[in-house]
Amino acid sequence: MGRALCTDFYELNMAASYLRRGMTAPATFSLFVRRLPPRRGFLVAAGIEDCVEWLEGFGFDEGDLGYLAGLGFEERDLEALAGLRFTGELWAIPEGRVVFAGEPLLELTAPLPEAQLAETFLLNQVTFQTALASKAARCRLAAGEAMELVEFGFRRTHGVDAAMAAARGAAIAGFAGTSNVEAARRFGLRASGTMAHSYVESFPSELDAFRAFASDLPERAIFLVDTYDTATGVRRAVRVIGELGLGRRAGIRIDSGDLVAVSREARALLDQAGLTEVRIFVSGGLDEGDLAALVTAGAPVDAAGVGTRLGVSADAPYLDSVYKLVAYDGRPVMKLSTGKETAPGAKQVFRRPGLDDCIGLRQEEVPPGAEALLSPVMTGGRRLAAPPTAAQAVRSARDRFVRDVAELPSAAGRLEDPEAPAPARSAALEDLTAEVRARHQQAGGD
């Protein structure tokens, strides 16, 4: 699969040059989001587990090296690349934590060529997985406590990887299940789903379809009632629920129309038939705004499937993430490009209650009453702790999310015009920044 070739070409150029020159002193790169998208007041860290796994398996195989030879890399470059493994150290903010702009999600310290070659993959995974988990968190907040959410995005995510990450990110943010069977298996999630319109259409009549499904799969009898006429569909569902004695195991799903009005009408029909415990499930192009509107209107919706707009984080499909060199060979460095200045040195994020954060230097002492968000995950190229199972990793991340989100300032959590907290910077970080800026401006002007 060419795992090490999952990189941008310039990383290889730089690595080759560094290796020829023996520039293998430790470099620290910091991965963070510069600015949040306009409609994000917070982010939910995700993607770190995949980074650790990739780093553990990093290396070039024969096929990779043969391809690079064809691109013009010299024998000495190929020999040097052949011997590369990841031997460095990784610090990270654990998945599921709520984070803000400027806070390093990862910091990697390794011989410069190794650290450089990891850039593309690490940025890719952390950026998109954090974007998806953050979108899911907004949906979860919007839906209120009573409504159950299920992730439905597989058909429109950007590929299979993305589908797995969407299901996983949604689970971290408190979704109750996913339609994605492989993701359910892989991450120990609840697989959820019943029937499609095509099922109903495959039978001579809607009533035949409902009877068939409910007798074959009585435990999953959520009747999709809007293939033809929704009210008629609900009445037929009522009839089949009665015929088969399904009672509270059953539900209905509405996938089109004005969901507030239609869910009310459906609830009334169900209640009139004494089916007060039959649940109403809605779906169909929903996002956090639609969920909030259902809650505000008091629509009798018990559960919702959230698909496409979650699965691609439609209003913010990417984050302004970067992977910046902050130290090389013991020397803190920074970038001065217009509008893209970065702060130097290995960092730490100190969090006080209420998600009151301060970005400082890693060597600073943790201030009283604060906790340090970044902790070491790998050293010498290996994990510090045995890897969690995939399911454990998701459960732990969800627990962290639940704890953090409970402390989220309401202005950061609101859907419209959220105000993202701006982490403070420690005096030590400010001092170092001024010092390195002065030194660079001197070097830049030689």
Place this chain on the structure above:
Amino acid sequence: MGRALCTDFYELNMAASYLRRGMTAPATFSLFVRRLPPRRGFLVAAGIEDCVEWLEGFGFDEGDLGYLAGLGFEERDLEALAGLRFTGELWAIPEGRVVFAGEPLLELTAPLPEAQLAETFLLNQVTFQTALASKAARCRLAAGEAMELVEFGFRRTHGVDAAMAAARGAAIAGFAGTSNVEAARRFGLRASGTMAHSYVESFPSELDAFRAFASDLPERAIFLVDTYDTATGVRRAVRVIGELGLGRRAGIRIDSGDLVAVSREARALLDQAGLTEVRIFVSGGLDEGDLAALVTAGAPVDAAGVGTRLGVSADAPYLDSVYKLVAYDGRPVMKLSTGKETAPGAKQVFRRPGLDDCIGLRQEEVPPGAEALLSPVMTGGRRLAAPPTAAQAVRSARDRFVRDVAELPSAAGRLEDPEAPAPARSAALEDLTAEVRARHQQAGGD
């Protein structure tokens, strides 16, 4: 990997029910985009090759079946699923063709359970790959003929699959290369890239960095000039180009600032030094609007890297794609849900010159002067022709794109407020739709 579990749970429920009931008559599903996003006047078909490959390898292995047993599927269901392979027929519009709303990109005919189980994967691949290729096509049109484009999106695509599809889709739409090394290998593309800001920062000075890179990799000496001060960076590049006699092999890259102004300043500095053939490459958050602005301003830009906003199709990260049952057991069917009505029967798209399209029924004769866009790709579960190499598939798709886009009406191709042509419908399709609607409304009212 559980390839057959890369599906939504409801597909399995429906398949199990169909299998128990012997509902294995042929079903035809049509995959199309209902409406184009507001800023799209056309789409570029992509993702079909991955669908064919998936269908060829479709099947449940022991691990898959064991997992399904745990979800409550009965022994008879598992036995039936264990025997499933894809045995059907696939028609498709070839990759690279320009397509419009309502036109089936794929039509699959197979025993109902097989056809149902393919829904999620086929929708996923065609939707996102078509979205990415269509975004790339807009960039290619905006950049004009003189500017070369390179795909730079890997670090922000939604995973590795998506990165490969972004590079591939961009190549189909006429990009000259990609930064993604694995994609370059896989699809026979040009790998492109030079140095990052971190390279410059790893040396005591910018001048040292430029000298090092150019002496190590003289064939890739594109100097990134904006780490500190851009004009100073250009002057240093000029100095190193002269010192090492790089001449026309060299170039500079500008990744920040006002690209129109900075590229002009850089061009003037290069020209003053007699380096009129040294190329200027720009990058940094560009999309088709930025490319068009560079062209309009007459900025002296020879090549551009287009990354994130292409790689996630930022302004339209998904398409309103559907996979609809249009025939079952020889009987045309349709869905009547409010606002989601679909046309019945297996279809064909007849194209006259100027991309003047008419959607008709598959069995209709091709009208004089028209061509039929869908052609058979698989029958009996196998490809009709030997698979192309990955590189051939991209080249053929690019040739198709070049031919089609030359005929694209200008209103469909413009960047702002494009007008997407609305394909006509044949009389035979209109008649069948009326007939099936009447029959369904009768069935719906039983």
